[in-house]
Amino acid sequence: MLELDKLFNPGTVAVVGATPKEGKVGNTILKNLVASGTGMLSIYAVNPKYDRIQGLKCYPSLNEIDVKGDIDLAVIAIPASGVPEVLEQCGERGIKNVVVISAGFKEAGREGAVLESELVKLARRYKLNLVGPNCLGIINTYANLNATFGKTTPDRGSIAFLSQSGAFALAVIDWAKAARVGFSKIVSLGNKAVLDECHFLEYLAKDPDTAVITMYLEDVSEGSRFMSVASEASRTKPVVVMKSGVTEAGAKAASSHTGSIAGSVEAYRAAFAQSGVVEAASIQELFDFSLSLSRIRSIKGGIAIVTNSGGPGVMAADAIEGSGLELATFERGTMEKLHALRLANSYNPVDVRGDATTDEFGTALNIVAEDGHVGAIIAILSPTAPIEFDKAGDYVVAINAKKPVVPVFMGGETVMSAVEALKKRGIANYFDPVRAVESLRAVRDYEERHERVSEPPPHFSVDAERVREQIRHKPGFELLKAYGIPVPAYGKAETPDEALEIADRIGYPVAMKIISPDIIHKTDVGCVKLNVNRGKVKESFFEIMRRGEKYTTARRIEGVLVQQMVEGGKEVIIGMKRDRHFGPLLMFGLGGIYVEVFRDVSFRIAPLSMSDAKEMIRDVRAYRILHGVRGEPMSDIDSLVNVLLRFSQLCVEFPEILEADLNPIKVFEHGKGCYVVDFKMISSD
């Protein structure tokens, strides 16, 4: 692990490319460093053109800074072509931390990419912690460090924000200042030539100033490393991600934007879920979720609503029902205490009436907070005449110390000072009850996801050697058998007599299919015979061969597969596509219409844990069909879990398998197992 402590907490900073010209990046960075680092930070300006800038002595180059001791951080804002030379100087001068602001690298085309690979080489040689290039810089509010060219320094707070888009980071900093959202650290990742999201995730997971790690990503540098680092981080604190470039149109734009090629939505979604990462679908969600997770980590019970106006209470109840959270059912004592207050209703949502005073509202909040079934409270107030919002805010703060309260103070001018006071305590107010509910839903997401991430995948003893032999020339059922995946009994016949011999061994009836690399849709060309009895084996052999020969040359026909007939059962599909970022992406679904029409499938990245495999099966809507509808017996789900886990191991152990389909798998009732009836795969080479 890299040591990033001095990167975020430097005592001395050099700005290479500092300039007195207003509006230039090298000017703004120097100003920001001077303004934010008052007294704490030694700053050196570097530019051969000037002697002094902003009252500081200016050095012609890093080499010529004639001070004793280390320089902890160099911020480089000069034209791209000059950056390698400066990195050399960093290496020689023993500067370990570098932020390369300069653009003109990978994002700018082939030449830039070559230049960027030079940066990577130099960073390796000198063991540099290099941020960027093509980035806005970094901020550590707790070290009074603003090494960016943003217009303002954000307030202190507990959210660490990583952004793969510098312009977006710029916008967020500007917005956050006005919206009074605080940050612990901000990192503009740029092209991620050396340091990427994983390095910062590792560091921030241990950062005591950071309660939530919030990221805007366009891709991840290394999928499996991301999953392991994010899993580890999310065990300690929430990680919230907005990933763009999810759709086809979006992905097109992303690839032209930073030269990164976005992976498939499904792979990212599965990877995030399996790593405990909470996903946000919009900027609003990104910060709503981060703010709620910065103070609420878990909801132990249902949601209570206390409101002075029925309408908005109903809106919140609707949203809770739709979100998968539960509306709390109060304990008897709570109902009695509320009833004694003579409210509009003493069940949930609690309506204290439009003419209630602030104290009546506060009393109701207190009663509800004492209820053991209540995990969090949404406190809704319309600006009626008797309500004093500042006082209501005090109630929220006090009760929030016992149980999470999300305030929905609805209004403008009237609620403003109360809302500001709440913000200072880290409590976000929402005008819209639906947003308040969504912010709690994110907490539930985090809770459920991060509890799951610790389970290791099981390991089966398999005959990997057999697979290694087979995989190049004859992939097929042998491969599955070697991994203990159940397939029907079968044999390969090159003559009618062999066919009969194999069929006698398997038992009747049998299925017979041509074996030829040229014939994909075997059934369509009459090269499959089902339910073949003993008397028909030879005849079928001849017919299949004859039809096959019409279709391709005899040389490309390897024989006829004689296979145990597998009848009845329900059809499921297990598939794998190797994702360029995350590796084997497994898919599960019920056969035919469910996959084709309803796209009713679930995804996970291999290796799967036992609970991953179970969840994958339960996640499809058609699960009820396996579980048994209309009094049908339950299917043998355990046998499918077994196939998923073994197939997962196969895909992990054989990276040369690029895509594979176990389709159909026929699953029988509980205890009777399943069989993979057909298998297709594409391998590299």
Added chain:
Amino acid sequence: MLELDKLFNPGTVAVVGATPKEGKVGNTILKNLVASGTGMLSIYAVNPKYDRIQGLKCYPSLNEIDVKGDIDLAVIAIPASGVPEVLEQCGERGIKNVVVISAGFKEAGREGAVLESELVKLARRYKLNLVGPNCLGIINTYANLNATFGKTTPDRGSIAFLSQSGAFALAVIDWAKAARVGFSKIVSLGNKAVLDECHFLEYLAKDPDTAVITMYLEDVSEGSRFMSVASEASRTKPVVVMKSGVTEAGAKAASSHTGSIAGSVEAYRAAFAQSGVVEAASIQELFDFSLSLSRIRSIKGGIAIVTNSGGPGVMAADAIEGSGLELATFERGTMEKLHALRLANSYNPVDVRGDATTDEFGTALNIVAEDGHVGAIIAILSPTAPIEFDKAGDYVVAINAKKPVVPVFMGGETVMSAVEALKKRGIANYFDPVRAVESLRAVRDYEERHERVSEPPPHFSVDAERVREQIRHKPGFELLKAYGIPVPAYGKAETPDEALEIADRIGYPVAMKIISPDIIHKTDVGCVKLNVNRGKVKESFFEIMRRGEKYTTARRIEGVLVQQMVEGGKEVIIGMKRDRHFGPLLMFGLGGIYVEVFRDVSFRIAPLSMSDAKEMIRDVRAYRILHGVRGEPMSDIDSLVNVLLRFSQLCVEFPEILEADLNPIKVFEHGKGCYVVDFKMISSD
């Protein structure tokens, strides 16, 4: 239709219950009227306890106001029990418009409900336009009328806002003032004892100051009237509704709140869609949608994105892809012009680069606006150094005159003055590109929905008389036949000889089923025989009777149904449930698993138009199965449209049918029709 002109544009207003006591409702209303109506409005205070209030002469009662001419409006804010007497006075004094602020009516329990029915009687007798009771009042910004007890008067704007929750209206007024959202009129509907949402919809549809009608509803007073009035209104201008109480939990709260019982989600959703109403799921959507619809009515083409930062551009592209809108594909000329500008990319999203100036951004906007494929533009700007937001705002305003532009100026302080300037032009800015896209999606929703509402339902000549005879005692296939709905040939046999005779007439094989009101699940108790050949008819008759008699008394067995066997085909379901608000709610879906597991069904309120019926079928995800997957022939969809339309007419003409299921209907390939194989119904009486 009621004449509400004087209600919203009174020359003289009396406030009954005016008081000098600060903080009281009767005090605030008087103040608001005086403050808003400066010089324009004659105001009379009424209260027997005072001689003068706020400098105005105070009258002991309405009767004693000794001025000539009409009083246009009375606002009543006295205890509930005194309201009927005041209404009498209104009637006698010829005051036609009354706003009853007072609470303590239907929402307060049984006694209140009795009192409310007195108001209704008096309003009828004197032909009063009565708003409320239990409401906040009304506002007409263009007539300088604020007859509410809110804390502030909103700005003028083009949104008319109706709210069934007074507290919510209060919150919206307060918020809107700070958010600078303007209104034409605001109406707090209260208990809707006399005037309801429909009266105001009719009035506002013709109101030249109103561009969008925005409503918060907890129920509708009369479903079919709502549908016809809303359809009419939405033909002229957008109607946006947030309906609460959609979920079970929500509905519970709603019923205790205003005494209204919320209807089912599906019925409301169908009714809104069929009436051209745009639905909002949150307060944020309600106003985002209203604001965009107040200036954009239609999007003729795809969406273009112009941005100075790749990340947010990708976010917008993702959201467009997810929303059902299309990303515009540029004309060749556009690409060439953009290419000449040397941008990061000249296709959509257009990335003008982070170092672009405001003019470069404006130029790109102009080029894109000229493109014939572009229907609307999302203009995204991060606060980079070269961007001047005020100037960028001017570009947006100018280009918006030619083609709708939604600005996404991302920032806080930096963008503030530009955002305020845009607001004054009625153009809302979004920090989040996803919200900008959603606001355009609402425009598309409106476009699609309101284009559809004009089509009348078809009318079939049917044998309604036969249904009328049948419906009481023998509902069944006869009823469907009378409406021209295809059913298999059948007959009712009371003896084995009759059974044979009927079967001979139908042709073999036949199906045979017991007829008994006591036996619901006929198959389960062995009272159904399928594929019966001639030789087995009598034997089957005896067996069915014998089994039926085990199950119920012979007296309750009416005989055996002998029916044409309908084999093959795909199974679909058509059903109807009479919704308490909207009447016959029709359902369509594919049989079995699709309905039970996937809930893959569509709903419409009868009567259906031809396109309603077609859409209902296309709306289910399993439509592809009817359309034919894997080379299967297409099912006879026209025959299903025919059944839907005829069944719709049946449900409309026979309100005594409360619920009905045509399940299964077997549909064959195109041209071969469909048959309703089984039919169940529940009727009143």
